[in-house]
Amino acid sequence: MTNRNSVETEPDAPTEEGILEVKDLKVHFPIMAGLRRHQVATVHAVDGITFELRSGETLGLVGESGCGKSTTARAVLRLNEITDGTVAYKGVDITRAKRKQMQPIRKEMQVVFQDPYASLNPRMTVSDIISEPLKVHNVGTKQSRQDAVAKLLETVQLSPEHGNRYPHEFSGGQRQRIGVARALALEPEVMILDEPVSALDVSIQAQVINLLQEIQDEFGMSYLFIAHDLSVVRHISDRVAVMYLGKIVEIATRAQLFERPAHPYTQALLSAVPIAEPRGRDQRKRIVLEGDVPTPVNPPSGCRFRTRCWKAQDVCAGDEPELIDRGQGHPVACYFPEVESAADVPITNPDLAPPG
Amino acid sequence: MAQPVLRIVDFKVSFNTVDGVVRAVDGVSYEVYPGETVGVVGESGSGKSVTVLGVMGLLPKPAGKIDGGEVWLEGQNILEASDKDMQDIRGKQMAMVFQDPMTSLNPVFTVGDQIAEALQTHNKKMSNGAAKERTIELLTAVGVAQPETRFDQYPHEFSGGMRQRAMVAMAIANDPPLIIADEPTTALDVTIQAQVVEVLKEIQNRTNSGLVLITHDLGLIAELADRVVVMYGGKVVETGTVDEIFHEPRHPYTLGLIMSLPKLNEQMKRLLPIPGQPPSLINLPSGCAFHPRCAMSAGREMCRTEVPSLYSVDGGGHASACWYYTEVAHELEVEAEQVGLEFSEGQLGDE
Numbered sequence: 001m002t003n004r005n006s007v008e009t010e011p012d013a014p015t016e017e018g019i020l021e022v023k024d025l026k027v028h029f030p031i032m033a034g035l036r037r038h039q040v041a042t043v044h045a046v047d048g049i050t051f052e053l054r055s056g057e058t059l060g061l062v063g064e065s066g067c068g069k070s071t072t073a074r075a076v077l078r079l080n081e082i083t084d085g086t087v088a089y090k091g092v093d094i095t096r097a098k099r100k101q102m103q104p105i106r107k108e109m110q111v112v113f114q115d116p117y118a119s120l121n122p123r124m125t126v127s128d129i130i131s132e133p134l135k136v137h138n139v140g141t142k143q144s145r146q147d148a149v150a151k152l153l154e155t156v157q158l159s160p161e162h163g164n165r166y167p168h169e170f171s172g173g174q175r176q177r178i179g180v181a182r183a184l185a186l187e188p189e190v191m192i193l194d195e196p197v198s199a200l201d202v203s204i205q206a207q208v209i210n211l212l213q214e215i216q217d218e219f220g221m222s223y224l225f226i227a228h229d230l231s232v233v234r235h236i237s238d239r240v241a242v243m244y245l246g247k248i249v250e251i252a253t254r255a256q257l258f259e260r261p262a263h264p265y266t267q268a269l270l271s272a273v274p275i276a277e278p279r280g281r282d283q284r285k286r287i288v289l290e291g292d293v294p295t296p297v298n299p300p301s302g303c304r305f306r307t308r309c310w311k312a313q314d315v316c317a318g319d320e321p322e323l324i325d326r327g328q329g330h331p332v333a334c335y336f337p338e339v340e341s342a343a344d345v346p347i348t349n350p351d352l353a354p355p356g
Numbered sequence: 357m358a359q360p361v362l363r364i365v366d367f368k369v370s371f372n373t374v375d376g377v378v379r380a381v382d383g384v385s386y387e388v389y390p391g392e393t394v395g396v397v398g399e400s401g402s403g404k405s406v407t408v409l410g411v412m413g414l415l416p417k418p419a420g421k422i423d424g425g426e427v428w429l430e431g432q433n434i435l436e437a438s439d440k441d442m443q444d445i446r447g448k449q450m451a452m453v454f455q456d457p458m459t460s461l462n463p464v465f466t467v468g469d470q471i472a473e474a475l476q477t478h479n480k481k482m483s484n485g486a487a488k489e490r491t492i493e494l495l496t497a498v499g500v501a502q503p504e505t506r507f508d509q510y511p512h513e514f515s516g517g518m519r520q521r522a523m524v525a526m527a528i529a530n531d532p533p534l535i536i537a538d539e540p541t542t543a544l545d546v547t548i549q550a551q552v553v554e555v556l557k558e559i560q561n562r563t564n565s566g567l568v569l570i571t572h573d574l575g576l577i578a579e580l581a582d583r584v585v586v587m588y589g590g591k592v593v594e595t596g597t598v599d600e601i602f603h604e605p606r607h608p609y610t611l612g613l614i615m616s617l618p619k620l621n622e623q624m625k626r627l628l629p630i631p632g633q634p635p636s637l638i639n640l641p642s643g644c645a646f647h648p649r650c651a652m653s654a655g656r657e658m659c660r661t662e663v664p665s666l667y668s669v670d671g672g673g674h675a676s677a678c679w680y681y682t683e684v685a686h687e688l689e690v691e692a693e694q695v696g697l698e699f700s701e702g703q704l705g706d707e
Contacts, residue, residue, distance in 0.1 A: 202574070202616055
């Protein structure tokens with residue numbers, strides 16, 4: 001294992017080329033009604049987001065239900081229609097790529113889904129499930145595919161005889177390993193992990209997280225890691241993007257994001273997570289947001305968080321705040337972010353000290 | 357301390373299934389005092405929910421069966437109560453908040469009517485007007501804005517967090533001395549969870565009721581519980597104050613849970629998962645049910661053959677069901693070092 005798990009390592013230099021570049025991505029879904037099924041409204045599921053996934057890194061994508069994180073993942077994989085914006089893989093625009101053009105790219109981008117019960121075909125043996133991507137892409141002979149399956153089972157720490165069994169014979173954690181093995185079969189360069197551990201118990205969740213990290217260390221692929229559990233995201237990500245109602249409100253390295261969150265929503269989100277440390281719990285100050293997330297059918301004007309934000313002023317209802325880097329390599333979409341004051345805050349975490 | 361509101365003694369529940377008899381709860385004992393929050397943690401299938409369903413008299417019939425034990429609620433053994441008596445006890449002396457706010461309200465009645473029903477069931481003389489007035493008070497207490505309008509709305513007009521508030525309002529309608537909350541915030545987003553947690557805390561402060569909080573979220577336990585009960589394979593494996601459980605665990609399973617949990621406030625070098633899978637309740641391992649997953653059990657005959665029972669480790673309330681509990685402290689140091697956590701044992705003073 002390399003030392004990428006050492007405490008708060010800074011990610012690759014920002015000059016590193018993005019393997020996946022998403023620009024102004026919009027995914028809207030029509031709401032149809034009436035006998036003629038005409039469109040009455042639009043769900044703005046993802047509404048103009050820009051980010052890049054750098055080679056070899058893990059980018060965490062967090063947010064609450066309905067913020068558009070899974071839709072983003074599906075759009076990147078071209079499993080959803082993209083309304084507007086572009087998705088480029090290794091510099092090639094794949095936004096409107098045809099099925100044929102997508103095929104070789106699909107080989108390099110694989111996905112692991114949340115639900116280990118629904119994402120494996122119950123009528124196929126584990127070997128068939130894992131070798132299916134190889135078959136679909138015409139890789140190798142029957143014999144070489146069998147060898148590959150044995151090796152993949154070993155990689156995800158299952159034994160070779162598991163290959164002849166069916167998914168129902170496995171527990172949730174083991175099924176998720178099978179899902180990971182299937183994604184690995186084509187030796188992808190990008191893995192999209194959509195809530196891969198949220199259906200699992202704590203002890204099993206840790207097994208799968210460790211497995212994902214070991215695999216990344218060994219094969220060096222990039223992860224787009226989608227989750228709502230901020231502790232898990234902190235543990236696994238190099239950089240983190242926070243989404244709210246179809247927008248990215250903040251992107252930063254994990255050290256920046258968790259030690260100095262700049263956007264009020266990120267601050268509220270972090271303070272809302274119960275911390276597994278009983279000592280000093282009464283002294284912890286918690287930002288309790290009022291109300292619920294507004295509907296993406298008719299999002300608020302200007303900043304979408306303003307209806308729940310304690311800092312909101314008139315300007316927030318006007319033009320939408322842009323995701324701007326204010327020189328810290330830490331873009332925030334807010335008129336009143338807390339990045340400027342960061343320099344005044346005493347640095348408590350030694351890993352945050354500027355290098356050199 | 358006062359008398360406990362709830363005292364569960366050697367409680368046993370089994371289910372008849374096609375694959376055989378499942379001993380879901382096997383000799384569980386714990387108590388809850390007035391004003392106290394007892395957190396019950398454990399993985400799926402540990403028996404934490406089945407225990408309280410048995411207490412509430414809500415086990416699915418005929419599959420679920422209580423095989424023994426006593427459940428004392430305010431001095432009455434409610435396992436001996438008739439079904440009719442149980443109807444009076446539920447809602448009045450103890451109430452439950454369930455996990456899923458989407459399915460635990462009736463979709464064809466207004467939210468207000470459902471809460472008023474809970475009031476009038478236990479107080480037949482209460483007039484409709486008085487019930488409505490009290491319901492609006494309750495909705496206000498749990499932080500539902502515009503309670504007069506909300507009274508006449510149906511569950512589908514409420515968001516998830518609002519529904520869970522309505523469920524809490526229903527649970528506290530008759531000021532029960534005991535509230536049981538089974539994963540009350542698991543279905544909610546984290547910012548909404550924070551709202552509901554605040555409501556639960558405030559209500560408990562005001563009414564001084566005992567609260568049983570069942571959850572798999574150790575964070576929530578650390579935030580809310582006074583004492584903790586850790587369950588594994590249908591048994592209690594460790595119990596103690598929240599500080600003891602998080603800082604001086606004396607059972608390797610508790611330790612395993614802590615070491616496998618990514619922390620929000622600290623960057624861990626790595627996680628130390630508990631190896632293997634949770635046991636099948638139909639075919640529990642012999643001896644200590646945790647031994648196949650336990651590093652400390654290696655080469656030890658005792659763990660494989662003898663079932664450990666829960667013994668006090670400090671002469672007081674901190675108890676562990678491990679033959680080698682004295683070694684857990686050392687194991688904690690070793691593992692904390694590996695994952696890169698700083699652990700301070702002992703009293704709060706040394707921080």
